[in-house]
Every structure is written in C-alpha cells, then in structure tokens.
Amino acid sequence: MSYRSSWMNDDLDIFRETFRRYLSTTLSPWAQKWRADKMIDKEAWLALGEMGALCPDMPEEYGGLGGTFAHVAAVIEDLEYELPEMALPVAVHNAIVAQYVLHFGSHEQKQRWIPGLASGQLIGAIAMTEPGGGSDLRALRTRATREGNAYALNGSKTFITNGQIADLVIVAAKTDLEQGTKGISLLMVEADGSDGFRRGKNLDKIGMHASDTSELFFDNAFVPAENLLGGQEGQGFYQMMELLPKERLAIAVSAVASMERMVQITTDYAKERNAFGKPILEFQNTAFVLAERKSETLIARVFLDWCIERAIRGELDQVAASIAKYWTTDKQCETADECLQLHGGYGYMDEYEIGRRYVDARIQRIYGGTNEIMKLLIARSL
Ligand SMILES: Cc1cc2nc3c(=O)[nH]c(=O)nc-3n(C[C@H](O)[C@H](O)[C@H](O)COP(=O)(O)OP(=O)(O)OC[C@H]3O[C@@H](n4cnc5c(N)ncnc54)[C@H](O)[C@@H]3O)c2cc1C
Structure with a gap:
C-alpha cells in the first residue's frame, strides 16, 4: 500500500529529493554537536537559505521561492525526517515569523525583512x-x-x-x-x-x-x-488569532512526520533485533503494536493533508487547526512511548533516535497553545 499526499507535485518532488539528500549528507553530521552546544550554527541557517528552504512560500520579489504552504509543510517534514534538531527553529521562522511580516507588514516592512529571513541573514523569533x-x-x-x-x-x-x-x-x-x-x-x-x-x-x-x-x-x-x-x-491580538491556525498546523505537520519516522525506524529495529531465537517482529504483540501505530499514523496523515490543502487555499479555520494540533501531538507522544518500549533498554539511550524523539515529542502538546486550550477552542464550536 502506498499513499501520496494530494498536495505533492513533481516540482516539490525534485526540490525535496535534493533537500533531503543535502540534509542527510551535509547537515545531519552536525546535529550531535548542536545538541551539545544547545544551539544551531548560524552557517546552517545560511545553508538552508541557499537551498531555498527558508521562506519558500514568500513572493519572489522579496527573495522567496514564490511557493505555497505546501513548500512550508514539505520543509518541516523533511527536517523532521532527516534533521529533527532544526524542525522547530525553522518552523518558527518560516511558518510563524515570516508569515506575520508577509500578512500584516507594509510594503516597506516586507522589503526590509523578508529578503533577510529568506537568505538566513536574519533569524526570526x-x-x-x-x-x-x-x-x-x-x-x-x-x-x-x-x-x-x-x-x-x-x-x-x-x-x-x-x-x-x-x-x-x-x-x-x-x-x-x-x-x-x-x-x-x-x-x-x-x-x-x-x-x-x-x-x-x-x-x-x-x-x-x-x-x-x-x-x-x-x-x-x-x-x-x-x-x-x-x-x-x-491590531496584535487579531493578527495573532489570524495566524495561530497556521502555527498549529505546522506543529501537526512535524507531529505526523515524526510518527511516520518512528514507525519506520521501529519496524526496522524489530526486524533486526532477536529474542528467544527470532526477530521480535515475529512476536504477535510487537506486530500488533506496530500495526496499530501504522494505522493511526496513516489516519493522522490523511486528516493532516486535508488541513494542508485548506491552508494552501487560505481556508484553514481555527477549529480544524486546533483538532490537528491536539490530536496529532497526543498521537505522537503515544507513538513515541510505544516505539521506545519496543526498543527495550536501547530505547532509553540518548544515542538512539527513538529515545530523543520520545523526549522531544513531549513539548508538542504544550507550545503553540496547550492541548487543553485546543479542546477549549474546539468545544466553543459545539
Ligand atoms: C521549548 C519551548 C518552546 C517555546 N517556544 C515559544 C516561542 O517561541 N514563543 C512563545 O511565545 N512561547 C513559546 N513557548 C511557550 C509556550 O507557548 C507556553 O509554555 C504555552 O503556551 C503554555 O503557557 P504556560 O507555560 O504559561 O502555561 P500556563 O498557561 O500557565 O498553563 C499551565 C496549565 O494550565 C492549563 N490551562 C491554562 N488555562 C487553561 C484553561 N482555560 N482551561 C484548561 N486548562 C488551562 C494549561 O493547559 C497547562 O496545562 C515555548 C515553550 C517551550 C517549553
């Protein structure tokens, strides 16, 4: 069974292939140093700017690629798969800061700040x-x-x-x-x-x-x-209310990408790890846990894609974004917990990707509006 997001197209395929290769070969080797430094090197931001991965949906006249929210989502996903260390910082920069300048800034303000945000000369918060x-x-x-x-x-x-x-x-x-x-x-x-x-x-x-x-x-x-x-x-409160749905969708994008990655690495691990003389995937419990996680991940993906399409058309509403943020991040944390369990003691080791994804997932239910606040917003629509 293969599934392709409805918002993907040939141009994005080409962009993503080059981008992911660059991330995995050139930037990923730095991730461990950045984790130790508690900081990402400025050069990495400039490199993403060179690749066209910063502000990809901004108009070309301001230095962007002239893309849509599909480009923003693709960049977050690819970072989440290959270099999760940069997924949050870049999401804040692309899906939040640049959006405020583009949507509410005067022409002069856009000219002043978007080109720098697109090149990585300016980092946003x-x-x-x-x-x-x-x-x-x-x-x-x-x-x-x-x-x-x-x-x-x-x-x-x-x-x-x-x-x-x-x-x-x-x-x-x-x-x-x-x-x-x-x-x-x-x-x-x-x-x-x-x-x-x-x-x-x-x-x-x-x-x-x-x-x-x-x-x-x-x-x-x-x-x-x-x-x-x-x-x-x-105007600030109204400006935030208008753009918070996009911020919440960006969080859901990284949640689902992380779920996909966790199911994949855990399946690979379960095929290789032996206990009682056979791969642990052959135990029914392991296979059922992964079958459940695979199902939930695909269901999350389909709803996420529906939200991304709406965002591309400028029709993403507060309630859909809140549902996406709350539900996918809850599922991300559950998936992280189950997948870590299937790694046994190795899952608890910092050098294993699943252990890092487990702790990194936890904040997703808190920032961008806590999941309790999301339920409050959804409840108001009942
Ligand atoms: C790693 C990280 C990165 C972050 N990045 C940013 C950033 O870039 N910019 C930024 O501005 N902020 C950022 N935040 C802050 C984040 O958005 C807030 O922590 C979050 O909005 C919650 O606010 P609080 O921590 O003050 O919790 P509080 O508002 O004090 O909430 C505490 C608890 O009470 C619950 N609660 C509050 N009100 C209600 C209610 N009405 N009904 C039910 N439950 C309720 C909450 O859900 C939560 O469980 C970041 C936080 C972290 C940890």
Missing part, C-alpha cells in the same frame, strides 16, 4: 509568552509606550525559541493598558539596534536540546515607531 503566563494572551504585561518617533518597551518574555540567536523578534506588547485585546500590538524588535533589549541565558530543557530557548528582557528598549507591525496600534 516570536515572543508572546511571559513568565506570568502563556495560555492567557489577553493578560500579557509587557508594555510599549509611545515616545515621539519610537516606543519604549518594558517587560519580559520567556521560553522563546531562537531567543539566543534571533536578529528579528516579534514582541506582543500592550500599547494601551485601558483596552483588553484591543490594546495589544506587535512590535518588530531588531536585536542589533535596540538598546535596552537583553537576552537571558539559554534555558536547560529536558529535550529539544539543539533548539535554543530563552528569556528576553526589555528595559526601556528602544523600538522605532516604524517597527510597529502593520503600522496601526491595537
């Missing part, structure tokens, strides 16, 4: 979460006060992916304390030109070791008024 809370975006406390032609930004953010290396950070802040959601704006902080902006230490995590995660501090940080995304105050 988005800072919504604060130490006081991440689920309740309305309650954020970072404040931007207009002073002449600039904003003074005060507050702090935490758990920010790419926080150590980002050149361009989208910061959600209150520009009007009197207003609730209408008082939130998105400011583009350029790390180089912003006095008062400071990065905290690279946080220690239980997984996702190559992806840096940081606190960010703003102490009267200087942000020129022209860096207000879209040029109008009070």
Whole structure:
C-alpha cells in the first residue's frame, strides 16, 4: 500500500529529493554537536537559505521561492525526517515569523525583512509568552509606550525559541493598558539596534536540546515607531488569532512526520533485533503494536493533508487547526512511548533516535497553545 499526499507535485518532488539528500549528507553530521552546544550554527541557517528552504512560500520579489504552504509543510517534514534538531527553529521562522511580516507588514516592512529571513541573514523569533503566563494572551504585561518617533518597551518574555540567536523578534506588547485585546500590538524588535533589549541565558530543557530557548528582557528598549507591525496600534491580538491556525498546523505537520519516522525506524529495529531465537517482529504483540501505530499514523496523515490543502487555499479555520494540533501531538507522544518500549533498554539511550524523539515529542502538546486550550477552542464550536 502506498499513499501520496494530494498536495505533492513533481516540482516539490525534485526540490525535496535534493533537500533531503543535502540534509542527510551535509547537515545531519552536525546535529550531535548542536545538541551539545544547545544551539544551531548560524552557517546552517545560511545553508538552508541557499537551498531555498527558508521562506519558500514568500513572493519572489522579496527573495522567496514564490511557493505555497505546501513548500512550508514539505520543509518541516523533511527536517523532521532527516534533521529533527532544526524542525522547530525553522518552523518558527518560516511558518510563524515570516508569515506575520508577509500578512500584516507594509510594503516597506516586507522589503526590509523578508529578503533577510529568506537568505538566513536574519533569524526570526516570536515572543508572546511571559513568565506570568502563556495560555492567557489577553493578560500579557509587557508594555510599549509611545515616545515621539519610537516606543519604549518594558517587560519580559520567556521560553522563546531562537531567543539566543534571533536578529528579528516579534514582541506582543500592550500599547494601551485601558483596552483588553484591543490594546495589544506587535512590535518588530531588531536585536542589533535596540538598546535596552537583553537576552537571558539559554534555558536547560529536558529535550529539544539543539533548539535554543530563552528569556528576553526589555528595559526601556528602544523600538522605532516604524517597527510597529502593520503600522496601526491595537491590531496584535487579531493578527495573532489570524495566524495561530497556521502555527498549529505546522506543529501537526512535524507531529505526523515524526510518527511516520518512528514507525519506520521501529519496524526496522524489530526486524533486526532477536529474542528467544527470532526477530521480535515475529512476536504477535510487537506486530500488533506496530500495526496499530501504522494505522493511526496513516489516519493522522490523511486528516493532516486535508488541513494542508485548506491552508494552501487560505481556508484553514481555527477549529480544524486546533483538532490537528491536539490530536496529532497526543498521537505522537503515544507513538513515541510505544516505539521506545519496543526498543527495550536501547530505547532509553540518548544515542538512539527513538529515545530523543520520545523526549522531544513531549513539548508538542504544550507550545503553540496547550492541548487543553485546543479542546477549549474546539468545544466553543459545539
Ligand atoms: C521549548 C519551548 C518552546 C517555546 N517556544 C515559544 C516561542 O517561541 N514563543 C512563545 O511565545 N512561547 C513559546 N513557548 C511557550 C509556550 O507557548 C507556553 O509554555 C504555552 O503556551 C503554555 O503557557 P504556560 O507555560 O504559561 O502555561 P500556563 O498557561 O500557565 O498553563 C499551565 C496549565 O494550565 C492549563 N490551562 C491554562 N488555562 C487553561 C484553561 N482555560 N482551561 C484548561 N486548562 C488551562 C494549561 O493547559 C497547562 O496545562 C515555548 C515553550 C517551550 C517549553
């Protein structure tokens, strides 16, 4: 039985074949070093830019490939298969940061930032979460006060992916304390030109070791008024609500790709590993566990592809994206647990891919809106 995603085409096949070969031969050998450094080398970002894997759906006039969300999904999938260390950092960059600039930026803002994001000269991050809370975006406390032609930004953010290396950070802040959601704006902080902006230490995590995660501090940080995304105050909450479905779909894309990979490597392992004189795949329990996981993975894939098609047409809604994010990441964690079990003690060793995928999977149910928040959003549609 073979299945091909409906959104795939010949051009994407050619792009992906070259891209995957490059990842497996040239970049993957660095993964272990990045995990130890808790950071990905900037050269790897530039290499992805050269390959056309950064901002592939951005218009060519801004340095992108002029593709669609199919390209964004393909890049996340291929990273998840070949170089999972870069899947999250690049998803944040491609499926979140660049999307905000393209959808809400003025022509001048797009010209200023998208070419750098596409080449890898600029690495993007988005800072919504604060130490006081991440689920309740309305309650954020970072404040931007207009002073002449600039904003003074005060507050702090935490758990920010790419926080150590980002050149361009989208910061959600209150520009009007009197207003609730209408008082939130998105400011583009350029790390180089912003006095008062400071990065905290690279946080220690239980997984996702190559992806840096940081606190960010703003102490009267200087942000020129022209860096207000879209040029109008009070739009931030609505901008986030519009693009969060795409962010959640990107998480589902990596969840399903990881499930596919885990089923594949575990099947290979079960064919090679012997116990009681035969390959462990010949035990009915092993075969049934893998049969169940293969079934769920294919079911997840078909629903994911339906969502990707909608995203390509610009029709992905909040509820479908929430279902995709919650269900696929739950299934990813279950698959990781079952597949690790079939590896026995080796599964618990850091040098085995399945062990790393097991710990890396856990965060997927938390960021991008926790799975409880996803259920809340789905429940509102009942
Ligand atoms: C590795 C990593 C990378 C991240 N990257 C980024 C990033 O790049 N940018 C960014 O802005 N943030 C990022 N985050 C933050 C992430 O999005 C938040 O951790 C997440 O949104 C949850 O917020 P919180 O941690 O404050 O938990 P809380 O909001 O305090 O939630 C705690 C618990 O309460 C539950 N809960 C809260 N409200 C409700 C409710 N109404 N009903 C039911 N249950 C509820 C939650 O589901 C959760 O189980 C990252 C986090 C990690 C760990």
